[in-house]
Amino acid sequence: MYAQGRRARRSAQDDERQTLARGPRPGTLPPGPGTLLHLQRTAGNAAAVRALAPVVQRVAVTDPRSRQSVETGTLTPEQRVTLAAQLLRAKKTKELERLRAAHPDERDSLSERALRAIMPRYRDVHPESEGESESEDPNVFYRTLRPEELPLRNGLRPPVGHDATKSAADHIRAGSRAKVKSSWVSFTRSLKTAAAWAAENESRIAKVRLPEGARVEEGRVYDTTDPVQLAAVFGDNGGSAENFAKASQEVVVRGGLGAEAVLRVFKAKYLSPEEYEQYKTGSATDSGLYAVVRTRAKVTENKQKLAPKPIGVYHHQETELAAPKRKDRDRTPENDERAHRARLTT
Structure with a gap:
């Protein structure tokens, strides 16, 4: 009897460890802060890490110069910046948003670096320099x-x-x-x-x-x-x-x-x-x-x-x-x- 009781407790403990490793089953936790707190408490839980890490989507964007479809995931970060600058020049805002959405960890830097590439000022500002132009009239x-x-x-x-x-x-x-x-x-x-x-x-x-x-x-x-x-x-x-x-x-x-x-x-x-x-x-x-x-x-x-x-x-x-x-x-x-x-x- 005692042996059966020990085996039952071990089996229950094994099931609990496997449940923690896999993460909670869908629908077992209510939405809200409690869910995030549970995931944070299960340190080492691979499911929690995947849920919180940025997901890179496989997205194809049309290069405005070559007019060819480019798989953004195969490009280096520098190549993605170049592509973003070309999309800005061509005013392809929807394509640019797709590129930024596909790489959320680079979202802000893509826009900033692409703008620097196409704006008139392309060197760092000297601390004693003034603004670009005193004329706001484009004519x-x-x-x-x-x-x-x-x-x-x-x-x-x-x-x-x-x-x-x-x-x-x-x-x-x-x-x-x-x-x-x-x-x-x-x-x-x-x-x-x-x-x-x-x-x-x-x-x-x-x-x-x-x-x-x-x-x-x-x-x-x-x-x-x-x-x-x-x-x-x-x-x-x-x-x-x-x-x-x-x-x-x-x-x-x-x-x-x-x-x-x-x-x-x-x-x-x-x-x-x-x-x-x-x-x-x-x-x-x-x-x-x-x-x-x-x-x-x-x-x-x-x-x-x-x-x-x-x-x-x-x-x-x-x-x-x-x-x-x-x-x-x-x-x-x-x-x-x-x-x-x-x-x-x-």
Whole structure:
């Protein structure tokens, strides 16, 4: 009798241990905090661990570039970030949500890293840097002027002898080094970017407003701060030129803009840190001062980050006709008009 009793108790204990290992049977525990408490008490219970761990689903997402279905579970985390950035550029929000839902442990980091990949700022912020742009108007741009450009008189047009067959991507890749210019004229959404270029030799800056209807003309204006327009310019072959355009918040306009689009002209020069702080705090004033900015940090070739430089942007009074400083003066429309006027007076 006693032996049978011991065997019965052992059998009951074995059944209880197996029940704890398997977890509670469905329907044996009421929903609510008590269920979670029971699972937490059964430390080592594999069922509880599986219930609380993030579940990675096997989901196929369409790559917007190749238009092929991609099994996200087979990609590395870096490849998933690249895919998320491509979905953001293509504005495939439903596909992006499917990707994020399939990888809940990467859900927030996927969105954050994908946004960093497509936004204009692609480097870490220097602690002394200011914001990206002082202009919230998407139709207000700035341009650092060449010496021979007279924006209030002639507008901002491509130079004489330009090649009208060059694309916007060719224009951005070549930059100011191009021997043969294109029909595109570059602007920037950021006053700080224009000021940084102009302060190098105290050049002028033109502030312009894009005329109404200019964006309606297909292929006339490309704003690289918009991922869709950026992709329209470079396609799959952006490389360093694409990064430069994003960082500079570049806007290119085919044929440029007329004088009626020019709002005002400024001049930029470097300030000392003391002058910058005085203007910024209001302890010093200057009637000719339009704004003080501090440029973004620059990274040198040996990966050294230089501190931002303070710059003053001043109102500038344009003369009616300034003398061009280019070597090929005979090719400038300003010089042609000057020569014509000289002949009329003699």
